[in-house]
Amino acid sequence: MKLTRIVARPLLASIFVSAGVNHLQNPSHAAGMVEPLTEQLPDTVPSQLTDPEKLVLVNAVVQVGAGSALALGIKPKLAALALVGSLIPTTLAGHRFWEIEDPQMQAMQRIQFFKNASLIGGLLSVVGQD
DSSP states (O other), rough: OEEEHHHHHHHHHHHHHHHHHHHHOOHHHHHHHHHHHHHOOOTTSSSGGHHHHHHHHHHHHHHHHHHHHHTSSSSSSHHHHHHHHHHHHHHHHOOOGGGGGGGHHHHHHHHHHHHHHHHHHHHHHHHHHO
């Protein structure tokens, strides 16, 4: 394995492990951002899938597990795909900059949105590696 992969994968994974642990310890903050979206889901969606705190906890477990696997080089392509699957709803729920009127807050959320988009690009490069 190339030295760049040995260094790059743990660096890329670190944000997911860190954020996942943070959300496991304190899911209520992120649940507050998810709740407005879960309220828009149709009544046919089972209540287990609309509980914001449970969704945050499941997402956190995926981030810690897949982030750790990526960092350790265990099934890195699968781990990266799992992280992409976790990051898309996280980004769309938590960084809706287009809905914010305050210019400073909008700019901050835009940066976070595109940071996550960049992370998705990095993860997809892991998926595409030989």
